Amino acid sequence: YAHIAQWCILLTRTDPGAPKHKGLTYFLVDMQSPGVTVKPLTQINGDAEFNEIFFENVRVPVENVLGRVNDGWSVAITTLMFERGPRTLTRQLMLGQGIDAAIALARRLDRHGRKASEDPVVRQRLAQLLIDAHALRYANLRALTRLLRGEPPGPEGSAAKLFFSETWQRLLEFVMELEGPYAQLWEGSDWAIEGGYWQFRFLRSRGDTIAAGTSEIQRNIIAERVLGLPKD
Numbered sequence: 398y399a400h401i402a403q404w405c406i407l408l409t410r411t412d413p414g415a416p417k418h419k420g421l422t423y424f425l426v427d428m429q430s431p432g433v434t435v436k437p438l439t440q441i442n443g444d445a446e447f448n449e450i451f452f453e454n455v456r457v458p459v460e461n462v463l464g465r466v467n468d469g470w471s472v473a474i475t476t477l478m479f480e481r482g483p484r485t486l487t488r489q490l491m492l493g494q495g496i497d498a499a500i501a502l503a504r505r506l507d508r509h510g511r512k513a514s515e516d517p518v519v520r521q522r523l524a525q526l527l528i529d530a531h532a533l534r535y536a537n538l539r540a541l542t543r544l545l546r547g548e549p550p551g552p553e554g555s556a557a558k559l560f561f562s563e564t565w566q567r568l569l570e571f572v573m574e575l576e577g578p579y580a581q582l583w584e585g586s587d588w589a590i591e592g593g594y595w596q597f598r599f600l601r602s603r604g605d606t607i608a609a610g611t612s613e614i615q616r617n618i619i620a621e622r623v624l625g626l627p628k629d
Contacts, residue, residue: 399428399437399448400437403427405426407423407425407457408421408469408473409422410422411467411469415467419470420467421468421470421473422464423464423473424457425461426452426461432452432456433451435450436449440600441600475549478549479550486541488561492533492564492565492568493534496523496526496568499526499568499572502572502590502591503519503523513575519575522571526571530564532560537557552619556623558609558615559615561605562606565602566602566603569598572599576590580595584597617629
């Protein structure tokens with residue numbers, strides 16, 4: 398959402414001689430600053446919420462440093478833990494609402510001469526999705542307990558983010574299967590089921606395993622910081 402944001406986070410190398418994650422500083426940058434250019438990236442669903450941001454000789458005042466100079470990586474990691482952990486509390490609600498809507502759709506659609514909800518395979522897959530949603534809910538309640546105790550979110554948030562994004566994609570892929578040939582119809586078609594809502598969400602969901610860290614990054618974090626496995 399850089400095209401509508403007023404501020405952005407900029408993690409900048411301020412000590413070229415420092416190794417890897419050292420020597421970085423975390424800045425808050427006013428998007429109206431001279432030299433900031435935003436170019437939206439059109440996604441496959443037609444939206445453009447992802448963007449490229451270009452910085453050309455942008456001057457940022459020293460009071461916009463968040464944390465300590467050259468210690469921006471620790472601030473960035475804290476930011477990401479909050480994004481991946483507590484934010485999944487709302488994602489779990491979205492997943493539950495999506496499953497409820499998919500169940501309602503299955504009760505309306507015909508499949509092999511009967512309602513899709515009467516097909517044992519459909520029922521089993523819906524049941525598994527519901528089980529997954531409840532598992533995510535209880536994992537999120539543990540994360541919420543940490544916050545209520547005044548503790549920072551941990552790397553376990555990567556597991557919640559990974560689980561949500563991939564479960565959400567499985568749900569939408571399942572709905573596309575339920576719709577059958579009608580899944581090819583987009584918004585604007587008189588025959589599109591529910592006005593093409595599910596097609597829009599299905600295409601949008603491809604970005605969920607990219608935003609806030611790809612699934613590959615999340616698996617590395619879980620392996621190294623939760624399970625204690627050696628780095629590859």
